Amino acid sequence: MYLHKEINSIEAMPQSTGKGVSMKMLLSPDESPNFAMRNFIIEAGGFMPLHTNTIEHEQYVLCGRASVQLGDKHIEAKAGDILLIPAGVSHSYKTIGDEAYSFLCLVPKAQDTITLK
Template identity: 45%
Template sequence: MVKRSADVEYESVGAADGMSKGVLISDDDGAPNFAIRRFVLDAGASVPKHTNEVEHEQYVLSGRYVVGIDDEEYDVEAGDSLLIPAGVVHWYRNESDEEGSFLCAVPNGDDAIELTDG
């Protein structure tokens, strides 16, 4: 199975102004276990603190931005990899003048997202 980049549709991510998501591969494409998504974080954009029911493995494709994971903040850039365990509070902030992008692999199935306070 090959999915061409022109066939990937990007949509805004609900609570995150300035972030969009494209699903590269998922169970809809016949992938039995994992989905791969590509996220784009616009310059100056941020994503509020939240949790997910499933773990995330991420690979930074471009740009530099801040990722908060469980009360720690990390400056990340292209080539960095991240593990965000299920249920852990995390957030994103792009303080640069360039967009950032990353790949995110998650298990197929439901992934409830819950915004957290502070």
């Protein structure tokens, strides 16, 4: 089976955790046999709080810049960067500048438990 979608046809769903965070479910676990693909958007001045997941994350930054905490490290992520966040590693995001920070996030098709820190 194949699937074709246009990203602009997918509604961004506001997320209750953080500030100015929304998510587009590009490929849901029901549509893909092995992983889900999501597009997170954090508006300028927004953030996603420190948390852990029980599954890994593969991310590709589409636009903007953010201060990203990965465990005890802080990095500045920008368009074109690739991040691998192993399961259980705490992470957070805070936008830098006046542009939204947007990234693709791929996760394995598995039960995920999110724990806020």
